[in-house]
Amino acid sequence: MLELHHVLLVSVAMLGIGTIGMLVRRNAIVMFMSVELVLNAGNLNFIAFSRFLPDPVGQVFSVFVIVIAAAEVAVGLAIVLALYRNRDTVMVDEAARMKW
Amino acid sequence: MELLVFSILAGLVLAGALGVILARNPVYSALGLLLGLSAVAGLFVVLWAEFLAVVQLMVYAGGVLVLFLFVIMLVDLEQRGLDTDAGRIGPQPSAGWRIAAAMLGILFTAFVGALLLQEPARQVPGAAALEEVLRGGGAAGALGNLEHVGQLLYTSYLVPFELASVLLLVAMIGAVVLAHRER
Numbered sequence: 001m002l003e004l005h006h007v008l009l010v011s012v013a014m015l016g017i018g019t020i021g022m023l024v025r026r027n028a029i030v031m032f033m034s035v036e037l038v039l040n041a042g043n044l045n046f047i048a049f050s051r052f053l054p055d056p057v058g059q060v061f062s063v064f065v066i067v068i069a070a071a072e073v074a075v076g077l078a079i080v081l082a083l084y085r086n087r088d089t090v091m092v093d094e095a096a097r098m099k100w
Numbered sequence: 101m102e103l104l105v106f107s108i109l110a111g112l113v114l115a116g117a118l119g120v121i122l123a124r125n126p127v128y129s130a131l132g133l134l135l136g137l138s139a140v141a142g143l144f145v146v147l148w149a150e151f152l153a154v155v156q157l158m159v160y161a162g163g164v165l166v167l168f169l170f171v172i173m174l175v176d177l178e179q180r181g182l183d184t185d186a187g188r189i190g191p192q193p194s195a196g197w198r199i200a201a202a203m204l205g206i207l208f209t210a211f212v213g214a215l216l217l218q219e220p221a222r223q224v225p226g227a228a229a230l231e232e233v234l235r236g237g238g239a240a241g242a243l244g245n246l247e248h249v250g251q252l253l254y255t256s257y258l259v260p261f262e263l264a265s266v267l268l269l270v271a272m273i274g275a276v277v278l279a280h281r282e283r
Contacts, residue, residue, distance in 0.1 A: 034120065070268070
C-alpha cells in the first residue's frame with residue numbers, strides 16, 4: 001500500500017541530490033539541470049499531497065511550477081550562451097570578476 | 101502492486117538524478133535528467149495525475165531537454181565543458197571542516213529520515229468525505245481528470261494562469277534579447 005511518506009522520501013532525496021549538484025558542479029549548464037531536479041522534487045510533493053489529501057488544487061499548482069521552470073531554463077540558458085560568448089567559458093568559477 | 105511500480109520508478113528517478121550530478125560529460129548529465137524526469141512522469145501516473153504526466157513528458161522531454169542539448173552542443177565544441185575536477189571550488193577545505201560538514205549532512209539526513217519514517221497520520225480530518233465527492237463518478241482516476249484540473253484552472257485560478265502566460269512571454273523576449281548576437 002502506497003503511503004504519503006514513501007513519496008516524500010523520494011522527493012526529499014531528489015531535492016538533496018539537486019542541492020548537492022548546485023553546490024558541487026562548476027558547469028553552469030549542469031547547475032541548471034540540478035535546479036530542474038529541485039523544482040521537480042517540489043512538483044512531486046504537490047502531486048503527492050494532492051493524491052493523499054485528496055485535493056486537485058495541488059495539480060493546478062504544479063502546472064504553474066512547470067511554467068516557471070520552463071521560463072527559468074529559457075532565460076538561464078540564454079545567459080549561459082551570453083557568458084560563453086563574452087568569456088569563452090561556462091565554468092562559474094572562471095567568471096569571477098564581480099567576486100568580492 | 102502499486103508499491104512495486106512506485107519503487108521501480110523511484111529507483112529510476114534517483115538513478116537519473118545521481119547521473120545528472122555524477123556524470124563528467126554534460127551530455128550524459130542531460131541523458132540522466134531525461135531518465136529522471138520521465139520516471140517522475142511515471143510517478144505522476146501512479147499518483148493519479150495523468151494530465152500532469154503528459155505535460156511533464158511534453159515540456160521536459162520535448163522542450164527543456166532539447167534546449168539543454170542545443171546549448172551543450174553550441175558551447176562544448178572542444179569538450180571545454182568537461183568537469184575534470186567536479187566539486188573543487190576555490191581552496192581545498194581543511195580536514196576539520198570536511199568532518200564537520202559530513203557530520204552535519206548525516207545529522208540532517210537522519211533527522212529528515214526519522215521524521216518521514218514515523219507512522220504517518222492515517223487520515224486527514226475531512227479527507228474521507230472529500231474523497232467520496234471526488235470519486236463521485238466512481239472512476240478511481242477522478243482526481244487526475246483533465247476536466248477537473250481544467251475547470252479549476254479556468255475559474256478559481258484564472259488570474260495566476262494569465263499571469264503565467266505573461267511570464268512566459270517575458271521570458272521568451274528576454275531569452276531572445278540575451279542570446280541575440282550584436283553586429
